[in-house]
Amino acid sequence: MTGFLLRRIALMIPTLLGVAVLIFLMLRVLPGDIVEAKLRGDGAAVSAELIATERARLGLDRSLPIQFVEWVSRAARGDLGVSMWTGQPVTSEIGLRIGLSLQVAVMAALIATLIALPLGTLSAIYPGTPLDYVIRLVAASGMAVPSFWFGMMLILMLLYLFNWAPPITYTPFWQDPLANLNQLIWPALAVGYRYAAVAARMVRSSLLEVLQEDYIRTARAKGTPERDLIWRHAIRNGLLPTITIVGLEFAFLVGGLVVTEQVFNLNGIGKLLVQSVAHYDYVMIQGIVMVLALVFVLTNLVLDILYVWLDPRIEWSR
């Protein structure tokens, strides 16, 4: 198992390096000069001298390959540079906010799984029935509703029903779990609906596929009660693709919360990204993208481990 883990961890490096090259090239080589955009952004007249000094201060006067090697070798040691806007280390700015985004994403994943499993299973057991149609419509709507607007509607509902709105000041979980959940459950629900819809569709289609398999027919022919058939024979195989979807959506959610964080005034990593874009803070954007890529590869690692654990056909040696 150690060998498997080491191999998988080694495989993460090319992906991270690739994302680093990609984001660096996108932000540095393509049109537009960071410093000019930053200084002239407000239409002010800026002397060429000032631009040159600023470029030197940010290390932008050196050649691109040198800048890249320096950035990557620092990033490998956990130093993502200094924000061009606030002057604070990027890692500490991200560190302040990533916890909140991760927590909302974890809560949304739990909500989504709890909703998707029963709905998707019911839908697959009774395909073509009115129940199936209702569940599919609920799922299709979940994928069509913009999460941020669903969040606004939740706030609206709370205001009208209870004359209460979610608090806008953040309380860390370890300080006051109840106050913390009271604030974060709403954004988690807002993004959880879409998440549940995606997962429920996956549960349904993979379960439908598994129910067509020969071994299910054999089990049925042998007189296995329908209930055991579903719970003992079908679900386990049907769950694998669902776990993939839940995992990948989780990885995407950490960054994909961007818009919903805005609605609930949460100071998460998405809000930081939007602020950095507004401030032309390219070092920060690079840092956030790298952290999101790291979340993605780590989630994939966890998924790989889960597969081996859940599916006896996959072995550690592979």
Place this chain on the structure above:
Amino acid sequence: MSGGDELSIPPRRRGAVRRFLASQPVGTIGLCVVVLMAAAAAFADWLAPYDPLALGFDTALQPPSMEHLFGTDSLGRDIFSRVIFGARTALTIGVSASLVGCSIGALIGIASAYYGGLVDLIIQRLTDLMLALPIIVLAIVIVAIFGRSTSEGIDLNVIFAIAIAIIPNAARVIRSSALTIVTMPYVEAARASGLRSARIILRHIAPNVAAPFLILVSAYIAQSILLEAALSFLGLGVTEPQPSWGLMLSGNTSDFYREAPWMIVFPGLSITVTVLAFSLVGDSLRDWFDPKFRVR
């Protein structure tokens, strides 16, 4: 996409539309909504009762009434008219971003499958990298790079950002369809008879991935409309005063939860209904092209 007049369509295909409507009731409802939205977008100038940009300080924050069906916003603009013009913004951006993104993605996907080997490997690794990021983050980064530019009221860079963000996924999907086609004898025959690769790709392979392409385009129109709304909401998409559903929900709209909930309800409802319609059409197209997916 079969050009020419009615007579040139082979008889087998003539009933295709009718058969689609008959066998896909849900898709038909979606299609009706899509047609309705397209009509609203096309004839917005005639359909909208008011100028969507006209400010009215004495008409601000009015609740829905016969005069203002969806009420008015904090600047006294008629929300119903803005929703209708918003359909134009959403559909223009949604359709063009999806078409551009899916077309480029399809060409890359086919080329990847056709050339195989090193080309395939490099393209696949590149798409892998781009797929490591959430699509909204990719779109935001692209907006950050290119800034915003409008040309005759159309936000080119928003279209561009969304299109680029959907390329990797489109390339992935079309490649998997094209993989089986490049091994077909007729492709081999075309190669053997010395046709240029570009011609083989465009004339012999591309028409055979038309079905997944169509499904992809309609699914990504839905996705693009959602992305446009999200970008505009964040202030990184369509700019004021152009009516956009996402933009109508942003800014100081959140100050009016209590006084004017209609400012929040209607634009969001428009996004939801339109996106739902496009994805229902996409789902039905998939069921229709591929009987494997049909409900048993």
